[in-house]
Amino acid sequence: MTRIAVLLSRYSGRGALIAISMLSVPSLAQEKLPNKPLLPPGELGAWVRLGEEIVEKTTEHPLSKPFLGNDLNCTSCHLQNGRHPSAGSFLGTATAYPAWAPREQTVVTLEDRVLNCFMRSCNGVRPPLGSKVSIAIQSYITWLSQGESMRMNPQRPVGPRAVSLLAAKPDSGSLERGRALYAQRCADCHGADGKGDTDNPPVWGERSYNDGAGLAKVENLGAWLKVAMPLDDATLTEKEAIDIAVFVNSHERPRFELSAHLPPAAETGVYNGEKP
Ligand code: HEC
Numbered sequence: 001m002t003r004i005a006v007l008l009s010r011y012s013g014r015g016a017l018i019a020i021s022m023l024s025v026p027s028l029a030q031e032k033l034p035n036k037p038l039l040p041p042g043e044l045g046a047w048v049r050l051g052e053e054i055v056e057k058t059t060e061h062p063l064s065k066p067f068l069g070n071d072l073n074c075t076s077c078h079l080q081n082g083r084h085p086s087a088g089s090f091l092g093t094a095t096a097y098p099a100w101a102p103r104e105q106t107v108v109t110l111e112d113r114v115l116n117c118f119m120r121s122c123n124g125v126r127p128p129l130g131s132k133v134s135i136a137i138q139s140y141i142t143w144l145s146q147g148e149s150m151r152m153n154p155q156r157p158v159g160p161r162a163v164s165l166l167a168a169k170p171d172s173g174s175l176e177r178g179r180a181l182y183a184q185r186c187a188d189c190h191g192a193d194g195k196g197d198t199d200n201p202p203v204w205g206e207r208s209y210n211d212g213a214g215l216a217k218v219e220n221l222g223a224w225l226k227v228a229m230p231l232d233d234a235t236l237t238e239k240e241a242i243d244i245a246v247f248v249n250s251h252e253r254p255r256f257e258l259s260a261h262l263p264p265a266a267e268t269g270v271y272n273g274e275k276p
């Protein structure tokens with residue numbers, strides 16, 4: 001199957017339908033029905049669609065490609081273009097911002113949050129504030145919060161459906177058990193060498209997320225794996241998820257240095273943060 005066929009078939013999958021019906025977010029098919037103007041009309045609706053396209057095809061889209069440094073699309077982690085109810089969900093996300101960000105030691109906007117994922121998870125360069133790519137993605141993510149109540153997050157910059165950390169602690173994980181489990185549950189798709197292929201993204205190495213990304217922390221990766229992987233069969237126990245996270249994150253990946261990911265100040269506008 002081509003990548004697009006895989007994505008389309010996932011849209012019609014059960015997970016996507018549950019996510020969609022929970023929040024009355026339309027499926028692509030429903031959007032086409034007459035008398036159901038679910039996208040905002042006119043230009044705004046077009047920007048929402050453009051944002052979803054970029055989230056899905058980040059590595060290929062001409063507006064996002066110049067800012068990327070690896071082979072991951074936003075949807076590689078924000079499953080089903082962020083419509084998945086728990087695996088990197090964008091449903092309700094916009095209601096949490098502006099939010100306090102302990103890492104940056106400041107209050108960040110939804111725009112900052114979007115742009116920061118380019119630098120870390122996508123190992124790329126932060127696009128300029130107010131750029132087309134930034135506004136399109138924000139329009140799409142905000143649309144996925146239509147009708148939900150605002151509740152700005154005073155603790156961390158994540159929305160109401162953010163992945164919760166597991167009770168199993170990261171230092172309880174076993175590299176050896178993780179290695180065996182990876183071979184059984186993950187290697188078919190992501191490869192024994194972690195490099196993936198055209199349909200499956202790399203999970204370590206030069207083309208994967210860098211060591212400043214959220215998933216580079218074992219506790220975050222374990223929590224995300226628990227709800228996200230194996231794809232369409234997320235049945236790992238907490239212990240297994242932590243073991244596998246220890247194994248995956250024991251490999252080399254690009255190093256993160258903030259200065260290397262910020263364009264010259266005149267091009268980026270303000271970087272809303274102090275610390276790397
Ligand atoms: C390597 C995986 C990965 C990739 C690729 C990635 N992100 Fe993220 N992103 C995360 C994780 C992990 C979080 C924390 C979310 C959580 O705890 O549920 C996050 C958080 C976010 C948030 C805040 C979500 C919230 O609940 O408030 C936004 C917005 C976001 N990412 C946008 C993007 C965009 C846009 C892209 C593509 C340009 C992208 N991300 C690519 C892993 C990734």
Ligand code: HEC
Binds near residue numbers: 072
């Ligand atoms: C059936 C194939 C399949 C299996 C099995 C699978 N994955 Fe994935 N995985 C994917 C696909 C495809 C994506 C990207 C999601 C998308 O684009 O919709 C992904 C995304 C990821 C990501 C985030 C993006 C990245 O590359 O860093 C990680 C991490 C990951 N998988 C780890 C695992 C681990 C660990 C296992 C085993 C527990 C596993 N996967 C099992 C297909 C699979």
